[in-house]
Amino acid sequence: MLEANYLVIGSGVAGLTFSVKIAEKFPDRTVVIVTKDAEDESNTKYAQGGMAVVQNKEEDSFKKHIDDTLIAGDGLCDEGVVKMVIEEGPQRLKELIQWGANFDEDSTGNLDLGKEGGHSEYRVVHHKDLTGAEVERTLLKRVHQLPNITLLPHHFAIDLITNHQIKGTDESDISCYGAYVLNEKSGEIFTVQANATLLASGGIGCVYGHTTNPVIATGDGVAMAYRAKARIRDMEFVQFHPTALYQRKGESAFLISEAVRGFGAYLRNRKGKRFMLDYDDRAELASRDIVSQSIDAEMKKAGDSHVFLDCTHLDMEGFKTHFPTIYNKCLSLHINVEKDWIPVVPASHYLCGGIEVDKSGKTTIENLFACGECSRTGLHGANRLASNSLLEALVYAHNIFKHHCENEYKKLDVVIPEWNDEGTTIPEEHILIRHSLKSLQALMRDYVGIVRSNKRLKRAITHLDVIYKEVEDLYRESKITASLCELRNMINVSHLIIGQSLERKENKGGYFNKDNVKK
Structure with missing residues (x-):
């Protein structure tokens, strides 16, 4: 058995931010981070576009960002949560920059702000088209500087430990006591007992196969919470990203960022028609649900497997500066964006629902918290506004940290049984x-x-x-x-x-x- 004050499942922006804050605040407390792949492999790493944070108060405002979020969420957002997340944004961004994150600047030395679908103003802070990777790098560097954090890569959280595994506890009032964890290299299964457990396990994209998510996005946190009888909400709201790169010989897993359309790219069908104007006055900058449904309609009308993103009319030097990863990926597939249209298709991208939490990140199970894409906070409603997810993760990681600063947890006095796999065999099939x-x-x-x-x-x-x-x-x-x-x-x-x-x-x-x- 491994004992910790805090068990964090997942090593993306949500889990790492909480871990850094709580470890710095309480150097005498221990944090164990369990992540099933390499330490930097998470949905965060693949976030291209950036983070939506109001900066230019002369042209932009909190109210505009709030209104854009509510419109995208189609009447199902929690307005109090939207207001809280957006108004905390500048402070959380400032903190990330102080920790060493680098974001692109314009010629005047101010943050270079992008604009994406559903946004009324330029407010997306970015690091080229590798924003998530830069945030991940910054947080991991900080984690490795803190001796009271133990990071366990290639360790898979199998199930949460709750009352139903422990004799003599009241199963009507469910609490979480940690998790059973598989060491993927040795095959050993051991117990991590913790005063508090944070699920920060990312998304569910691989359920659909065609996804912009990495192969690790298998909904582990949502499933574990569901089996533990936590409340799960709004799972029907799976957001499909309109423009994943279509590849004939493989899954359409590479994302062509929303910011490319914000930069001025056009969507065209096989005949070359710029069709988005037929569906929405905002054309390519309509919200993701509108653009995805429009592409789906065009494909079904023509019997096509994809549509095209046309960047040939854009400032190509500016394109290469802003989107070097996208430019080079296309080139590697013999797509020269200077003269070729990029074949694209919608792919599962983001889960707007998940494990229900309050403003402090508390689930309906005692001592169990959730943060990031696996959680349902009420920010996104029926459809996430582009680049609001990194912001949400930072704000909720901070709120969970604040909760633990204000509420002391006593040591859990329970005896947890070891994992029992008696009678099982190694699966050969x-x-x-x-x-x-x-x-x-x-x-x-x-x-x-x-x-x-x-x-x-x-x-x-x-x-x-x-x-x-x-x-x-x-x-x-x-x-297992x-x-x-x-x-x-x-x-x-x-x-x-x-x-x-x-x-x-x-x-x-x-x-x-x-x-x-x-x-």
Whole structure:
């Protein structure tokens, strides 16, 4: 058993920010960070566009940013949360810069601000097209300077430890006592007991296969919280990024940032028509749900597998300066953006729902907190405004830190049983895991994508039930592996998305069901 004052599951901006703050404030307390891949592998690392923070008060204002967020959220945002997050933004950004993060500046020495879909003003702070990687670098450097933080890469959190694993505790009032963790290299499973546990485990993109997320985004935190009986909300609101690079021989996993459209790029169909003007007056700068649904409609009309992003009319020197990663990635695929259109297709990108938390990041389970994409704060409503996610993670990590400064937790006096895998065997049929994964991803893409229907959703439940039973049998019989756990988690997440989609009777933001359209 490993004991810690704080257990943090995930090493993106949310988990690292909290860890740095709490470790600096309380050098006598211990923090254990568990992350299932390399320490820098997270959704944060792949955030290209930037962070939306009001800077230029002459042209911009908190009210404008708040209004833009509420419009994108389509009436389902928590206005108090929106106001809190946006007004705290400048202070959290200032803190990040003080820690050593570098953001692009203009010729006058001020922050160079970008504009993205759904924003009425230029307010997106960025580091070229690698903003998330710069934030991740800054935070990891700080983490390694703090002796009371233990960072465990290649360690997979299997399940939260709550009352139902511990004899003699009241199961009607659920508390979290830590987690069971798999050392992926040795195969050992051990217990991390903690006064407080923070889920900062990122998104669910790999449920759909075609995603802008890294392969680690398998919804582990949401699934663990769901199995522990935490309240999960708004899972139907999966945001599809309109412009993932379409690649014929692989998954469309490389993101063409929203900021490229903010820079002036046009969306065109196969015939060269700039079609977004037919769907929304804001054209390419409409919110992501509108742009994704419009692309989906164009593709279905023409029977095409993708549309195009046209950058050929742009200031190419400026493009290379702002988007060097995108430019070079396209070039590596023999796409010269100076004269070629970029083939793009919508791909699953961000989960607007998740584990329900209050303004202090508290879940409905005692001693369990959540932050970042796995959490449902009320900021995003039915559709996230571009570049609000890094901001949300920083603000909520700070709020959870404040909560722990103001509320002392007593040492938990419980006896936690060791993980029991008696009678299980090492799974030899890895083909079963791969086959079930591909079946699940095809199911979600075909029946639970950008445009849904009650018939498709009900059919998805029937097929999902078969996959669920097969995988649960395999789980009970097998020794734990990360790939088996990820598959199990993705099935739980898919169940939540489908079930909560069927419960929603009106189309909002990123959720569109054909049967909810009034005739």
